Amino acid sequence: MVFRKNRKKVHRGRTTLLAVLTIMLLGSCEEFLNPEQSLIIEASDHFDSWYEYRASEMGLYALQQDLVDQIIVLGELRGDLVKTTLNATPELLEISNFNISRDNPYASPYGFYRLIGACNSLIRQLKLDHPEVADPEETTISNYDRLYGEALCMRAWAYFNAVRIYGKMPYIYESLTSIEEIEEYVTSGEIIDDIDYIYGADGAITDTVINDTVSLNRRFVNLETVIDTFTFQLENDLKAVGVNHSQINGDITWKATIWTDYSLDCLLGEMYLYDQNYLRALDYFNRILYQDQLAEEARFKLDNSFRNNNWKNIFNDIDIDEHIYTVWFNRSFEQTNSLQQMFSPFSKNLFMMQPTKAAIQGWESIWDEMIVDEINDRINDIGVPGDYYRGNGVSYVYFNGNTLMSNSELAGILEDKIVQNTFKVNQVMSNYDTAVFKYSIGKGYLDYDANYIVYRAADIHLYEAEIYARLNAEGVSNIYLGQSILNDGSYNEDDSQLGVRGRVGFGDGDDGVDIGKTNYYIHDPYTNEIDSIIELSGKSYERRIILVNEIMDERARELAFEGKRFYDLMRVAKRREDPAYLADKVAAKFPSPKKEAIRELLMDEANWYINYFE
16 A cells, blocks of 8 residues: 655745755665655745744643653563562553563554654744754754754654664654654555655756655664664754743743753763763763863752752652753643552552562662671671662552551661561561552652653763773773762762762762772672672673673662663663573563563563564
8 A cells, every 4th residue: 555645736926935855864874865855835834923833842742741651661561670560451461571462552653653743843844934943054043943953852862762662663754744644654664745846957946846756665763773863963953952941931940841952962872872882972971970060050960969868859849950851740730641550559549560579679788887808708797778768768668558668667677687587577578568659759649740750860870880881992991980970979070979879878988889899799688798709800891790780780779660771671781792681680570480481582682672563
C-alpha cells in the first residue's frame, strides 16, 4: 500500500512563501535524504501572533508529559531495582518477563510519533514565518530562535529515548506532522507527497510552478545513526535554546522546566556517552560541573542545599540548583501521571510495582564511620549500617497496613542482622512489605502529580565520574578525578562541593570509595566484615572496572526509580561487551527456575529491545 499525502496546491498570482525542507541522510550528517523537497505553503498557514507559538510550545511539553509513565515503567521494571507485585496488570507482567506483545500500551511508539510530529510541525512553522531561525548568517537572537532550539532538542530527545527502547526507530520526515500521516507512513512503508516545485532550467528557484509527486520511503535509524544525526544538528543548526518565561511571570522554576542551554549540554553529553565518545561527552558535562562558581547564575553544585535530611526535598518541588530539566505536573491544572498510583500501596492506589531485594540492600548495606586496618586487612570498627537520607522513608518505605517503619526501628533490625539474630529479624519483617515512595514525597495519597526529572545535578556528576573511570586518553586519564566526584567533590576548587556520596554522609575516610589502595575489600552486606580481598597492585584495568561498579551502585542509590536503570545496565554491558553484566543483575530478582530462563534470554542483546517493528 502506498499512501498519498495531499498538499494544498498553489497557483501563480496567489501569495505564497517557500519553506525548504532539508533532511539529513540517516547514515551520515553531511548528506541529505533523497529527495529534497521545496514545499509551497500558503500564506494563510502563517501563525498570527506570538501566542500561537507559545501554545505550540506548551503543546510539546504536554506531549512529553504523556510519555512519562511509559519511560519510567520501561526504564525501571526491566531493570534490577523494581519488580511486579501480585496486583500487577498483564501488561506490566509482560514488561517484567521480556515477553511484550505488540498491543501492550507500554510498548507503543505512538507517544513518540506524536511528539516528533508536533516538533516537526513547529519547526516547519518557524522556518516559514521566521526563516532567520535557520540562517547561520543571522546573528541576532530572538525568542523565535530560542523556541526553534527547544523544538530541535525535544525532537532529538524523543528519538534518543525511542531508539534505546526499540533498538531502531522509523525516521519521521520533517514534512510529516500529523499522527495520521506518520501512522500511514510507518505501516505502509511509503508515502507520496504532492509537491509544488519552483525550479528554473539551471536548477535555481524561480517563479515557475511545477506540480509533481515525491516518494518518501520508510527508513529506520539505530542508536548510532540517531546520535550521529542529532548531535550534528544540535551543534550546528540552532543558535539559542529556551524562551525565558520567568522574565514575564517571575517564576524562576521555568529555567528547569523547559529546554535550555544546560539541558542541551546534558542531552549532547549523554548521547556522546552512549556513543563511547568520552572526550566529547566531557566537553558538555564540564559545563555543568565547572561553572564559574562566583557567577550570579552558578548552579548545580552538590553542596549543603540538599545535604543529609534535605536530600528528600529534591522531590518536594523544583529547585533550579539541582533540577536541570524536569517535566512539570500539577493536579490543579489536570496534569497528572500514574506513577504514584502504580507504586503506592496506600488509599485507593494500585501498588503494582515495588523495590527488589537488591534495591533495598543497596541502601541498607552502605556503612558510615567504619575504620579499616589496612595493614592487617581487617575491620577495626564496622561503623553504622544504612543510608537513612536516601533510603527508608524517602526512596522507599517499609509498611504494615497504614503504618510506616521508622528509621529507629530499621536501625534495630540492621543491628540484629549484624549479630545474625535471624529469628527476630524474620519475626519483625514478616509483617512488613516495601513500596517505592519517591513519587509520594510531599504528596497526598491521590495527588498523582509528582514531577519527572529528566536531568539533575547528581545524575550528571555521576555520568562524569563514570567517564573518568573509563577514559584512558592522554591528558585526561585520571580515574581519581572520577573518584573525587563520587566521594567528596574535591575535583573542584570550590570547597563547598560535597560529592554525591559526601552530601549524604559517605564520602570521607573509609566510608568513601578508594580504588587507589593496594587491596580492595569485599564486605559482607550484613556484618560489614571483610569477605574477600582483590589485590590491585599494577592493575589499572581492574581498578577502572571496580570504580565503574561502585559508580553504578551509587547511581542505583541516588537515582533509583527515575527511569534510568535499565539503560545504565545496557550502557555498561555494551561497553564491556559482556551481556552477563545486565543479564545477571536483572535475572537475580526472579525465583528459580525462572531466573535461569530470564538470564538466558538476556544474554542475547536483541532481547533488550522491544521488537515492535519486526
